[in-house]
Amino acid sequence: MKEFADFLGEQPPFDALDADDMARLVAHVEVEYFAAGATVAPEDQPMTHLWVVRTGALEVVDHGRVVDLLEAGDTYGHVWLLSGLPPPVRVRAHEESLCLRIPDPRTFLAHPDRLRYAAVRPAAGPPRFVAGPGRADLPLARLARPIVWCEATDPVRDVARRIGAAGLSCALVYDGTALGIVTDLDFRREVATGRVAVDDPISALATVPALTIDQDATQAAGLLRMVEHGVHHLVVVGQSGAPTGVVRAVDLAQADVRDPLLIRSAIDDATDVDELAEACRLLPTALVELCDNGVAAAHIGAIHAAVVDAVVRRVLRLRHSPALDAIRHSWVLLGSLARREPLPMSDVDTALVWADPPAGDPADAIRAAAWEVLNDLRRCGFALCANGANAHNPLFGRSRSQWIDAAWGWQRDPTQENALLLTAMVADSRPLTDPELGRALTENIRSHTRSGGFLRAVLDEAVGWRPPTGFVRDFVVQHSGEHRGQVDLKAGGLAPIVALARWIAIASGDASGTTVERLRRGTALGLLSTDETDTLAGGFDGIYGLLLHRQVEAIRGGQAPSTYVTPGELDTLTRRHLRETFRAVALVQARVDRGGLHRLPDRER
Amino acid sequence: MRLRWRRALPVPDPRTPWREAEFCVIDLETTGLDLRRDEVVSYGAAIVRHARIPCGEVVYRQLRPSRPISIGAMTVHGLRAADLAGAARIDEALDELVGLLAGRVPVAHAAWVERAFLDRALARHGRRLHRVMVDTAALLRATRLDGGQGGREPGLEAAARRLRLPVHTPHHALGDAFTTAQLLLALATRMERGRPARAVTVADLYAVSRHHHGPTAER
Numbered sequence: 149m150k151e152f153a154d155f156l157g158e159q160p161p162f163d164a165l166d167a168d169d170m171a172r173l174v175a176h177v178e179v180e181y182f183a184a185g186a187t188v189a190p191e192d193q194p195m196t197h198l199w200v201v202r203t204g205a206l207e208v209v210d211h212g213r214v215v216d217l218l219e220a221g222d223t224y225g226h227v228w229l230l231s232g233l234p235p236p237v238r239v240r241a242h243e244e245s246l247c248l249r250i251p252d253p254r255t256f257l258a259h260p261d262r263l264r265y266a267a268v269r270p271a272a273g274p275p276r277f278v279a280g281p282g283r284a285d286l287p288l289a290r291l292a293r294p295i296v297w298c299e300a301t302d303p304v305r306d307v308a309r310r311i312g313a314a315g316l317s318c319a320l321v322y323d324g325t326a327l328g329i330v331t332d333l334d335f336r337r338e339v340a341t342g343r344v345a346v347d348d349p350i351s352a353l354a355t356v357p358a359l360t361i362d363q364d365a366t367q368a369a370g371l372l373r374m375v376e377h378g379v380h381h382l383v384v385v386g387q388s389g390a391p392t393g394v395v396r397a398v399d400l401a402q403a404d405v406r407d408p409l410l411i412r413s414a415i416d417d418a419t420d421v422d423e424l425a426e427a428c429r430l431l432p433t434a435l436v437e438l439c440d441n442g443v444a445a446a447h448i449g450a451i452h453a454a455v456v457d458a459v460v461r462r463v464l465r466l467r468h469s470p471a472l473d474a475i476r477h478s479w480v481l482l483g484s485l486a487r488r489e490p491l492p493m494s495d496v497d498t499a500l501v502w503a504d505p506p507a508g509d510p511a512d513a514i515r516a517a518a519w520e521v522l523n524d525l526r527r528c529g530f531a532l533c534a535n536g537a538n539a540h541n542p543l544f545g546r547s548r549s550q551w552i553d554a555a556w557g558w559q560r561d562p563t564q565e566n567a568l569l570l571t572a573m574v575a576d577s578r579p580l581t582d583p584e585l586g587r588a589l590t591e592n593i594r595s596h597t598r599s600g601g602f603l604r605a606v607l608d609e610a611v612g613w614r615p616p617t618g619f620v621r622d623f624v625v626q627h628s629g630e631h632r633g634q635v636d637l638k639a640g641g642l643a644p645i646v647a648l649a650r651w652i653a654i655a656s657g658d659a660s661g662t663t664v665e666r667l668r669r670g671t672a673l674g675l676l677s678t679d680e681t682d683t684l685a686g687g688f689d690g691i692y693g694l695l696l697h698r699q700v701e702a703i704r705g706g707q708a709p710s711t712y713v714t715p716g717e718l719d720t721l722t723r724r725h726l727r728e729t730f731r732a733v734a735l736v737q738a739r740v741d742r743g744g745l746h747r748l749p750d751r752e753r
Numbered sequence: 754m755r756l757r758w759r760r761a762l763p764v765p766d767p768r769t770p771w772r773e774a775e776f777c778v779i780d781l782e783t784t785g786l787d788l789r790r791d792e793v794v795s796y797g798a799a800i801v802r803h804a805r806i807p808c809g810e811v812v813y814r815q816l817r818p819s820r821p822i823s824i825g826a827m828t829v830h831g832l833r834a835a836d837l838a839g840a841a842r843i844d845e846a847l848d849e850l851v852g853l854l855a856g857r858v859p860v861a862h863a864a865w866v867e868r869a870f871l872d873r874a875l876a877r878h879g880r881r882l883h884r885v886m887v888d889t890a891a892l893l894r895a896t897r898l899d900g901g902q903g904g905r906e907p908g909l910e911a912a913a914r915r916l917r918l919p920v921h922t923p924h925h926a927l928g929d930a931f932t933t934a935q936l937l938l939a940l941a942t943r944m945e946r947g948r949p950a951r952a953v954t955v956a957d958l959y960a961v962s963r964h965h966h967g968p969t970a971e972r
Binding site: 149244 | 804917918920922931934
């Protein structure tokens with residue numbers, strides 16, 4: 149059966165198998181012939197086999213519409229086989245076709261890990277679709293260290309001795325009402341400087357309440373929490389909430405994974421913008437190292453966002469401006485940073501809300517002060533929004549009542565200029581300071597009745613982002629200009645999913661969360677089926693991971709990262725996987741477009 | 754010497770739809786083309802079950818003939834006496850052949866050649882093939898896919914290419930048996946096209962094989 153061995157040996161996912169496994173694979177092949185129009189794999193039935201087209205062509209059909217053509221060498225079904233989900237589409241023979249039918253190869257190969265299902269660079273951790281936890285994903289319970297307990301009244305001197313004797317770097321204090329923590333740093337800062345005496349009670353030194361984390365949380369989640377809060381210790385708690393151990397930054401895997409914490413420390417310690425800029429310069433390297441350590445893309449995004457949060461907060465603390473000090477105000481992040489899923493080169497998009505002034509109009513002075521802050525961010529190496537979503541822009545810097553009026557206006561008349569675009573931008577917002585005031589941007593999403601016309605318009609805008617699907621073997625690519633022959637993974641891959649998730653956020657009146665969290669919320673609310681959510685969430689994770697890794701590779705190579713890829717540069721499997729993802733996303737889009745509004749609760753249609 | 758009455762190997766009920774029947778597609782390489790004297794040097798077999806060919810169930814065997822291999826045959830299949838010195842005699846392989854063929858519809862390309870050699874070998878066991886075989890060369894003629902070669906048997910390789918089927922190692926017993934099995938799937942599937950109401954049965958395949966047999970078989 150050399151013919152099939154040679155043929156399969158050239159096709160992913162089989163092209164990395166050794167000779168023994170190839171022989172096993174071929175021994176499991178069954179050859180089947182299909183007349184034109186005959187069904188190869190029906191829809192909505194769990195798949196038990198993969199199909200590889202040997203000669204001829206197969207059509208992928210959704211609701212009677214042909215959405216793709218599979219030709220010789222194309223494999224169908226691995227996504228459904230691996231996920232265990234029934235495919236929502238039917239596959240039939242486009243012409244007379246000879247196909248190879250293969251049972252789940254993971255069940256009989258000696259080295260199933262060599263099946264190249266990976267949609268991202270195979271070197272980084274296990275393949276994505278047969279993946280177990282990555283190296284940075286051990287539960288914290290396995291890393292936690294024992295606790296040194298002390299009474300609030302214990303002298304500092306005693307506690308220090310006990311921490312040293314236990315070979316640890318912190319102790320927990322329980323005063324009957326709250327949990328506190330004392331770390332090495334406190335001794336250095338407070339005792340060594342004489343601010344607290346060695347005979348004082350330990351409560352004078354303790355930080356209350358101590359930051360806790362669930363023992364089932366992963367290492368990466370622990371790291372994220374440390375970066376978010378700028379601490380080096382977390383108290384690990386069990387299900388009852390009782391402390392079971394302590395985890396330190398140094399316990400969190402490889403030394404390089406701690407890098408974001410070093411940056412976070414450098415950010416917090418910066419005394420001027422120059423020092424801050426120095427600290428920010430470490431960020432791209434940290435992202436590269438997180439990637440190299442196999443940290444999941446979603447976590448890298450969250451850590452990246454936490455670092456940017458810290459930078460913006462530090463800039464605000466370093467730059468005092470009389471105009472801003474004089475009035476209650478809130479800095480709000482927009483876009484991918486608000487969703488905590490930035491790419492390495494994402495712009496920093498901001499908005500500003502200030503309390504309604506009792507008299508006069510301080511808007512000009514406030515916007516001028518905002519510009520100073522944004523300028524500092526630029527000095528730290530961050531790009532501001534090229535499309536104008538910046539806090540000093542009158543469109544994005546307004547008083548509270550102006551924001552509410554504007555949002556009202558967009559809802560009443562979604563056809564007015566930029567209404568939908570601004571609604572979308574505002575729906576992705578996360579207040580960084582004075583969150584209560586900052587929520588003015590999205591408050592109206594919650595509190596006002598939404599008309600069916602507005603939600604329909606938002607949905608039309610959302611499904612207007614089309615994944616690049618088509619009949620051609622590869623993708624619909626740009627036909628002219630600088631990116632001729634390339635696919636924009638951001639506009640074509642992420643945007644359609646992000647936009648649908650945003651529609652859910654707007655329809656459900658809850659602007660919080662990442663794209664995947666919003667999608668899950670959509671399932672809970674009946675706006676998406678579980679399968680649709682899994683398809684979209686899986687597609688987002690896959691494409692986001694691919695883009696992140698490509699941008700990290702560009703950073704490593706000293707090139708400017710881009711969201712465009714040339715399909716020919718991707719390995720065959722990634723290309724096919726992307727194509728399958730685009731197709732699946734387009735299907736969900738079409739379904740939501742047809743029936744999405746009917747899924748809303750009655751009063752909101 | 755004439756042997757006693759020989760029992761035909763059992764075959765499935767001819768009324769069985771072809772997609773439900775089991776087939777054994779067989780191909781032989783021989784020492785020459787003298788149907789009475791030449792001998793089998795190798796055979797390959799592929800099973801067709803549920804209209805699928807399981808690659809894990811193919812069989813290939815080399816045999817040691819008692820007479821020399823003709824130059825003509827050797828240039829076709831490339832097997833020399835020295836290559837077969839350690840191989841079994843056909844008598845030792847008969848059980849395997851019977852096991853492959855019993856209960857299955859026998860299929861070959863230009864089946865009269867295979868029938869002649871196999872019947873002669875099986876005779877020593879008191880067995881013979883079923884009265885009719887499915888002949889893919891005849892199916893090609895019936896579907897006018899024989900390339901319009903008139904009297905000659907349509908070539909296996911050329912026919913497979915015309916039907917856009919992969920060609921497995923030509924002039925190798927297993928390669929040709931497998932290519933023939935694919936041909937069977939493609940041709941039987943095409944025969945279904947004209948008759949959506951009734952399934953194509955084993956009997957239909959027999960009938961076509963008989964009515965469109967090649968000129969050489971008319972004796």
